[in-house]
Amino acid sequence: MMFASRSPESEKDAGAIGRGTSLNVLEDLSPGNLHGVMGPRNIERTAVVSPEDRKGATLIVEGIRKSFGGLHVFSDVSFTVAPGEVLGIIGPNGAGKTTLINVVCGMLRPSAGRVLLGGEDITGGPIHASSRRGVIRSFQQTNTFRNATIRENISRAVRFSRGESSAWKKLSPLVEAFGLEPYLSVQSDKLPYGLQKMLGLVLVCATSPKVLLLDEPAAGLEHRERPRIDIFVDHMRREFGCAVVIVEHDMELVRRLCPRVLVLDSGRVLAEGDPAEVLSRKDVIDAYLGAVDEEAR
Numbered sequence: 634m635m636f637a638s639r640s641p642e643s644e645k646d647a648g649a650i651g652r653g654t655s656l657n658v659l660e661d662l663s664p665g666n667l668h669g670v671m672g673p674r675n676i677e678r679t680a681v682v683s684p685e686d687r688k689g690a691t692l693i694v695e696g697i698r699k700s701f702g703g704l705h706v707f708s709d710v711s712f713t714v715a716p717g718e719v720l721g722i723i724g725p726n727g728a729g730k731t732t733l734i735n736v737v738c739g740m741l742r743p744s745a746g747r748v749l750l751g752g753e754d755i756t757g758g759p760i761h762a763s764s765r766r767g768v769i770r771s772f773q774q775t776n777t778f779r780n781a782t783i784r785e786n787i788s789r790a791v792r793f794s795r796g797e798s799s800a801w802k803k804l805s806p807l808v809e810a811f812g813l814e815p816y817l818s819v820q821s822d823k824l825p826y827g828l829q830k831m832l833g834l835v836l837v838c839a840t841s842p843k844v845l846l847l848d849e850p851a852a853g854l855e856h857r858e859r860p861r862i863d864i865f866v867d868h869m870r871r872e873f874g875c876a877v878v879i880v881e882h883d884m885e886l887v888r889r890l891c892p893r894v895l896v897l898d899s900g901r902v903l904a905e906g907d908p909a910e911v912l913s914r915k916d917v918i919d920a921y922l923g924a925v926d927e928e929a930r
């Protein structure tokens with residue numbers, strides 16, 4: 634069985650220059666925001682999170698419902714992700730996957746339900762408060778410092794996120810694995826899309842997240858670049874004990890990285906469990922409307 638590997642949005646993203654993965658902390662950190670959300674006081678508050686506190690934490694999502702006015706997106710969504718665990722969230726276009734991530738990271742307030750991080754209620758954010766606690770969301774679009782070199786990008790992220798010089802040590806394996814080393818002095822917006830996206834992931838790492846929410850991390854990447862996502866997720870689990878949630882349309886990647894998947898469809902959780910089992914269920918296959926290769930079933 635095979636599902637479509639990309640959403641229409643992914644196709645739109647493919648090949649775009651100047652876009653990559655961004656994250657909520659760097660939204661705060663982007664130059665335009667440095668005197669806004671991340672004014673001096675906020676920078677200080679972000680920097681006080683010590684590395685010792687960053688050991689991963691259990692994320693519990695309890696009975697979440699979300700509506701936009703009359704539009705009911707989903708209800709009664711619950712799941713738990715332990716430190717070091719990876720959960721895949723899949724479902725057809727419009728099922729509410731991104732909305733769910735937005736609720737978890739504090740960008741959106743749920744209509745009902747709770748989000749707990751290490752037992753602490755963080756429901757409804759705001760996003761900078763959730764990111765300070767270590768819930769980091771990556772986006773499909775970039776928010777790196779476009780006019781800064783790769784080295785400066787990383788330094789700023791390290792400085793503002795933890796202020797810890799040894800942070801570079803934890804980042805350098807990724808810089809090397811992603812092939813960024815030869816480009817450290819290159820301005821980030823001069824990089825090809827794939828490398829910008831990898832830089833975005835390195836910046837995510839610089840924030841030492843406890844919970845990582847990855848929204849279509851493989852979108853726009855060439856097939857040969859996609860194993861870098863595996864390297865990244867593995868690194869974040871090993872080095873930081875991150876609880877990882879991945880929204881992704883690339884089912885190959887989901888099968889490789891996620892021992893457990895949750896399927897959203899028609900406003901509810903349609904299935905949850907081992908990907909091999911879940912992805913062979915008829916109701917799940919039907920939800921994807923014929924994107925099925927019968928031979929592989």
Ligand SMILES: Nc1ncnc2c1ncn2[C@@H]1O[C@H](COP(=O)(O)OP(=O)(O)OP(=O)(O)O)[C@@H](O)[C@H]1O
Nearest residue numbers: 640701704706724725726727728729730731732733
């Ligand atoms: N801010 C908003 N206001 C109103 N409706 C919204 C808002 N955000 C999302 N929606 C709607 O919620 C529904 C779920 O959208 P969402 O983007 O979460 O789906 P998705 O599963 O991530 O889709 P895709 O796989 O295409 O990215 C859609 O009908 C969308 O139009």
